[in-house]
Amino acid sequence: MTTDSDTPWLTDQEQRAWRTHLDVSRLLMHQLERDLQPFGLTNNDYEILVNLSEAEGRRLRMSDLAAGTLQSKSRLSHQITRMENAGLVRRESCESDRRGLYAVLTDEGWETMRRVAPHHVASVRKHFIDLFTPEDLNALQSSLTPVAEHLRERRGGL
């Protein structure tokens, strides 16, 4: 992104693809958020629950959780505080590194996860997955993976 007078403009086709991608991202997040609302969770809450429930001992170091959910440490810290107040997680100090903390899923958090997950999956299917043929989904996955890798390489401080 330097002084490029030589970068070609987007063709119509490229422009359409780009805007469609943008629209889908945004509308989809909105819709998922809406579908979670009745359960009193946000997308962020839900993603934390997923990450923790899949982890060893239903716990993760704050840093790892931040990395896993692609958010800043600061943001995660606030987020976990809120979820702690809601009774979904608790902080537990780490023996091996006394600077460190674990975010641990509470029983209530686990139970919430079990209860909400099927609805969320249904939502993801309905508004995304099931709208593709299996072949298209495969194609999507293969063409998007390099993009994800490219972006992960050059992501600085979240």
Add this chain to the structure above:
Amino acid sequence: MTTDSDTPWLTDQEQRAWRTHLDVSRLLMHQLERDLQPFGLTNNDYEILVNLSEAEGRRLRMSDLAAGTLQSKSRLSHQITRMENAGLVRRESCESDRRGLYAVLTDEGWETMRRVAPHHVASVRKHFIDLFTPEDLNALQSSLTPVAEHLRERRGGL
């Protein structure tokens, strides 16, 4: 999203595709934001500029602009206030409907757009468009379009 004990879980393939899509959305927005930062603009600012600069008379009614950028009227109102303070747009009242307002691109806004657009395009190319083969981009576009339509149909109040 009712009482679905019958919705199948996501297969591994589906899960991978879904998470890849999520990661790309997030990382990409972050990267674009970073690339705009040196010009003192956010993604939101930029999108407003695009919409206005493409419009008749470089102006749009607040409502239309909100619809075009998929944000709530409230959010747009704040956003325009900020951009007005930055000198990029100005509000102008509407003759034919005295409730209405136009957001109008100022000369400075237009000039900013002209100056920044090539860099933004380069950024979009570098981190997204140019990472696909033309065929993949076409496939992406065709498989994503129905998703966008599906979501637009059922989007309530933003």
Add this chain to the structure above:
DNA sequence: GCATATTAATTCACCTTTCAACTTTCACGG
């Protein structure tokens, strides 16, 4: 014509995110 409903846009109060500053603990070179 006049009450009623709708639409455009803003405002207010509240919540979330960001950014920089700070505390505590660990790593490691001499």
Add this chain to the structure above:
DNA sequence: CCGTGAAAGTTGAAAGGTGAATTAATATGC
């Protein structure tokens, strides 16, 4: 060991976003 720098995590203030309530103007039905 011990100082110096880096890492883990938190905090607080400022900026941004949300949703409901509000204001003002227009449309609608009788």
